Amino acid sequence: MMRQKAVFFDVDDTMYDHLSPLRGALTGVLGLPETFAFDKAYYLFRYYSDLLSEEEGLSAVPEKAKLERMRQRRFMLSLAEMGVEVTEEQAEALQASYLRGQFEIEPFEGATELIRELDEAGVVTGLITNGPPEHQMNKIAVLGLDKLIPSERIFVSGAVGYAKPDKRLFEYVNERTGTMGGSCYYVGDSWRNDVVGSLDAGWTSIWFNHRGAKPESDHKPHHIAESYEEIRSLYMGLPG
Incomplete structure (x- = not known):
């Protein structure tokens, strides 16, 4: 692994x-x-x-x-x-x-640039999203993310059979990508789906709280960021 x-x-x-x-x-x-x-x-x-x-x-x-x-x-x-x-x-x-x-959308500023930078640094990158496979994949294509991330590292709940916050989805991702939860970071905006789901699976959680939301439980994300500039700064300081 x-x-x-x-x-x-x-x-x-x-x-x-x-x-x-x-x-x-x-x-x-x-x-x-x-x-x-x-x-x-x-x-x-x-x-x-x-x-x-x-x-x-x-x-x-x-x-x-x-x-x-x-x-x-x-x-x-x-x-x-x-x-x-x-x-x-x-x-x-x-x-x-x-x-x-949802098909008239553009990536957040700095999002695709960060994925490219991570890839160039040898970091495994991927997507984990809830929803019907065709619908989510169409959005991913509109955003151009299918050109940056290989299909084997794009996971849609409707295709996998588990949905966030079910930790089995994250465990499935580890199994399919040959990664380990302790070395994986998850960036997401939803407290319930992304923060709780990734923490329960033993991943490092980065809460992308760009809307100033309030925590919904006692879970504690490892990091909080409000922009992709902050996420980039976080990843630069994270242990390998």
């Missing part, structure tokens, strides 16, 4: 601004003004996505009907908290617009 350093990244809201397609859906379908609290809406949207997925018992390969119900309800519940009532039809339209917007 290799003991060299490996750095794996989440995709949604770690490689690109996940709020952008949500903002586009909310303004396009509901006509919400630019003064609307989109950051808060995004936080609630992600919160209900995780909560409802757990309530529905959604697995890495979820039942289509349950998945669609979760996607609809997360819009209705998150917006209701902000005083915006939406119908089921509007929720469906929001979901459709939101999905389309």
